[in-house]
Amino acid sequence: MSTWAPHSEIGCPAEDFLCELNALFVRSVRHGEEDAFLIDALDLAMRAVGGDRAFLALVEQRTGELVVVHTVGLGWTPETARLRLSLAQEVGRGITGHVAVTALPYRSDDVSNDPYYVAYFRDVRSEVAVPILGVSGQSIGVINVESAVPARFTPLHEQRLLAIGQATASALRVSGFRARESALIEIGNNLTTTFDIDALMVKVLEVTEEVLRFEDCTVFLLDPLSNRLTLSASRGILAARVGESPYAVGEGVTGWVAQYGQPIRLENPRKDPRWRGVCVELPQDELAAMLAVPLLGRDRVLGVLRMVRRKSPHAWFSNAFSEGEERILATIGRQVGTAIENARSYERLVQTERMAAWGELSARAAHMIGNRTFALKGDLNELGFLLQEGLSEEVLAELRDLVRSMKLGVERLEEILREFRDFVVATQISRAPCDVNEVVREAVAETFPKRSPIRLEFALDDGLPQLRCDRRKLGRAFSELIENAVSFQPEEGTLAVTSSLLPRGERVVNGLGQSRDYIAIEFRDAGPGVPAEE
Template identity: 50%
Template sequence: MHHLCRRAVEIDNAQTLLEELSEALLSATGADRAFIAVANTDTGELQIVATSGEGWTDEIRARRLKIVDTAKIRADGSPRNGITSHVAASGKPYLTGNVDDDPYYFAFFDDVCSEIAAPILDGNGHTRGVINLQSFQINHFTPQHLLIAQSVSDLAAMRLMMDGYRARETALVEIGKDLSAIADATQLTQRVVDVAAEVLRFEDCSLFVLDKDKSQLVLQASRGGLADRIGEATYPLGEGLTGWVGKHGEAIRTAKPQEDPRWQGRFQEFPSQDIGAFLAVPIYGRHGVLGVLRVLRRKSVAPWFRREFTDDDETVLMTIASQLGAAIENGRILDRLVNTERMAAWGEMSAKAAHMIGNRTFAIKGDLNELEYRLSESEDRREEFRALAEGIRRGIFRLEEILQEFRDFVRATQIALTECDLNEIIRQCVEESFPKRSRVQLEMILAEKLPTVMADAPRLKRAFSELIENSVSFQPDGGRLIVRTSLADHPDALQAARLPRARQYVQIEFRDTGPGVPDEIKPHIFRPFYTSRARGMGLGLSIVKGILEAHRGNIVEVGEAGDGADFLAFLPAKTD
């Protein structure tokens, strides 16, 4: 037994351990056949996972022993549902010396004469499997053999619980990495919900975020039946179980939510009659509740299999909620900082734009006054009139350019995300913005099988076209522009862009053979109103940076002065 205890801790693969335990049982008890069956948490059936002894085939191993309620009887009045079924349902060990006289035995093999079975119980006393030993001899097994089977079942239970804890630890680590790597709030919350549902086996999981202005919880992410109600499903604070958790900041855990007087069932991941367990915990920030994270499980098809949430489940979900609360608050702080910076830029932009528009308007008025004076003269001076009209036309065109820069700057962060093929966006952008008769040679190198991105395609094309036009304008006598897409492989650039390395990014490079960016102005090129060109308000690269940051990406310039400009833009790859 000491050897088996050590193996239970040392072996990485639980399946290997269960097979060794099955073989050890044959040796220790003199049984002719043994198997270990583990409960399928979704169906409530026992699945044979380890066998030893004679008579096993792949077909027999693939069978699942469906556990039925021992209160039910067969048509002839016999309660024979199988010894394994009885042990799983009762949670108690069982020994029979002669299966022919046993009230529970149901033939699985024709050669069995005596049998013992021991339940595998978790820390909450729930059956998670059964160990079964069979002999070809009547009265072969003794109470001592049953004690051995129980000891081995305890080892199996310990190992299954260890694996469960490891899975939870892995999930918490994975969520922790996501919290630091994923900047987009929508993508982050959906990722947390997916991990909670899949790895922690919480089945359906939904996250509601508090809208303080309206005093209601709004669905922000969901896995299951509410996935199409994101942004629509809401609970006023105090309404329903979810609203109660949001208002009082306390968790609710129940196996029968329908019987709770607070239950309303307004928004359900699946029909209320199918709900077998409900757990909701508050998401806390520094100044109170930020939202609610709730999980549900369906009722088990097997009455013996209990699926209610445990203390451990609540602790894990509270841990996730705590991490998520910190991430939500950090994201809001970052958004406030970005908004503050943009508001400061707004003030500067307004003052400068007003001055530029005023000057241009004054010039247009002067041209119009002159035109009216000339028209009042009798002498026909059409060429002069045409020149004046052209001056007015140029002035109006310049005003339109200024106003367009205004609009682009304001709308840079107003994006609507859809799943996009980045290479296709690049192709369309080049087709629309690269001059057809340019002296600059264009080379596109687009990586195959590039991950998709969540993006606003028109905004990205606006950003990329600005980079293309800049490159062409700085190479008036000709040169070369390389547009390349790839997975991000420039760690120094990622660090310079202040993007986490744990996240996968796609990289778009715009590299030319122009004069490059002098080192002394590199820190300023993305600032609003900074420009080294005669025309424009200096908002071009600021707009580019704003668009990429709105996509939770960024842009940096890594070229060598005198050796061409090299802009690297990064966008987060879409995660499944």
């Protein structure tokens, strides 16, 4: 960072300024750290106009509040930076706030007589501030420079600051584009790694929040049988209504998007004639804007992705969605539509394989049941014949043999029926968020012998995220592993049970994707193991 000299006659020389400004613009479109860029931009602003102190404030995009992010010059502390704008916001004045509202530069030669000035530092005599403008022309920040010299700043200084403001706006836009590009790539990776529709919808909300700013976001999926939109996932109060079907296709703004397959972007949506207010994420008087896009499959609408923003407490700050944000959400909608179709295709494939397996099992079971039924019929015929002959010891012995044979037949039939039942249950997975460590502990408590010579060791990571799984089936799998470990290792052996997040290096070794986290549960024992060929 360059040094600066207060009270220089006109700021840095024009040639030096133009060279540094050019370098700043070049940096604004290259890869770099946003925070470091803002610091250097403010430093150049200070030197370009020869001020005593300066600050750069950015607009908080949810509320419209101005927040000081960087300072340079005399008298700044973290506390003074925090309080510098809060006083002006309390009294509803301030030169910085005026510039943010009007999106125009402002220069005061004598702050003591200025209608907008709010005193904070006692030595200030003159001040200049310029807006940092977003693509819509609305202020996204302000650069403010102060001086202890009256009439310190000239129109030339104002023009220099405006140029620095444009470079800063360019850097912020490029930084936003890069963040969105990375997030969209991440969305593509994430949406192709799950085939569970419920988990997919939750992931949609998570990744959308990384790309776009919103107060709440909701996903509706179209039920083709009822021709209604079913609430599938939401980040806010509508999460309690998941499973409801509040809109028919064509009903309300959301139903309109589903009917025509077109996005819609509304500021103050309650004024739209299609508005129904049936299922809303916010109190209607707090709703500032709505953006809804279709989830598009190959040849039809699969649902609607909708987001809303709350009204800002500052009347000047518009919380409307932009055309660029509409394009981004529409892109996400197409990605999600493709992911839904992939998940449903996978589900149909699995169902086809299940039916094929069911057919194979049915044919085998029918043959086995037929054999056992034939044998039972023979046993019953023989039993009837023996009963007619009287009950000698020899006959009783034969009857006992027949009873044993019939019992074995019944037991085999029961075993076949259990195979049917187990097959049906195994193909029905009921996923829900759960603590995988708790499932491990329950399996150990239920399965590990109380007086076993095997030593049990636990090393569970308590910081693991929740896992969406079928708790009962996962617990059964853990129990079988524990039973095997106890049964097939020598006495005084050890069963070590561990849980952890799988390190990134091991993901590569195991051929797993890098865009999501994996939980590793290990059961280690001293048993013989399973031969590689088996």
